[in-house]
Amino acid sequence: MDVEEGEEQLPAESEDHQVDQKMRQQAGAADPEKHFHVLAVDDSLIDRKLLEKLLKVSSFQVTCVDSGDKALEYLGLLEKSSASLLSSKEECVKITLTKQMEKVSKVNMIMTDYCMPGMTGYDLLKRVKGSSSWKDVPVVVMSSENVPSRIDMCLNEGAEDFILKPLQLSDMEKLQPHILKSLTHHASIYKQRRPAASSHA
Numbered sequence: 001m002d003v004e005e006g007e008e009q010l011p012a013e014s015e016d017h018q019v020d021q022k023m024r025q026q027a028g029a030a031d032p033e034k035h036f037h038v039l040a041v042d043d044s045l046i047d048r049k050l051l052e053k054l055l056k057v058s059s060f061q062v063t064c065v066d067s068g069d070k071a072l073e074y075l076g077l078l079e080k081s082s083a084s085l086l087s088s089k090e091e092c093v094k095i096t097l098t099k100q101m102e103k104v105s106k107v108n109m110i111m112t113d114y115c116m117p118g119m120t121g122y123d124l125l126k127r128v129k130g131s132s133s134w135k136d137v138p139v140v141v142m143s144s145e146n147v148p149s150r151i152d153m154c155l156n157e158g159a160e161d162f163i164l165k166p167l168q169l170s171d172m173e174k175l176q177p178h179i180l181k182s183l184t185h186h187a188s189i190y191k192q193r194r195p196a197a198s199s200h201a
Helices: 002-034 045-057 068-075 089-106 121-129 148-157 169-173 176-199
Strands: 037-041 061-065 109-113 139-143 161-164
Touching: 037 045, 037 068, 045 061, 045 109, 045 169, 061 068, 068 109, 068 121, 109 121, 109 176, 121 139, 121 148, 148 161
Parallel strands: 037 061, 037 109, 109 139, 139 161
Antiparallel strands: none
């Protein structure tokens, strides 16, 4: 009887295993985009909501801010380094490495409007590319005005792309190459910094 019961359970276990394996494969395939975090910067509420919707429909994680200054604050580029207040050099190293590793998982791409009051998208782009912590994060600039000189200026400053408004779902497909580039870069940095952080723990 025990053998017969065991034989009856095998098909069920096999089916469960197949279902579980299929779910794991699907989850693994969805992970890169599901956990891909985009910082969206736009002073227009309507454009910001549209961008947020398009990104979420495309399975991206989104954080929206309405100005370049708030974007810099979110990225930690307006804050004084707390490490400079510490006397211990070893503690400074640990804090710096910890913050850098947190940033690696924090934002994978920045999408910013060009025309904004105060700090423009171009100004934000220059600040990001001039930062040691964020210079390798892809920046995509958006604008409703098709001005070739403006587009060239942003691309020459390091923008990955320049997208014209109004945004459409098809524009999200243009982000795919930047997604792969960013994920590969962040994965390599995380692997390099993880042993360093462990050695200072």
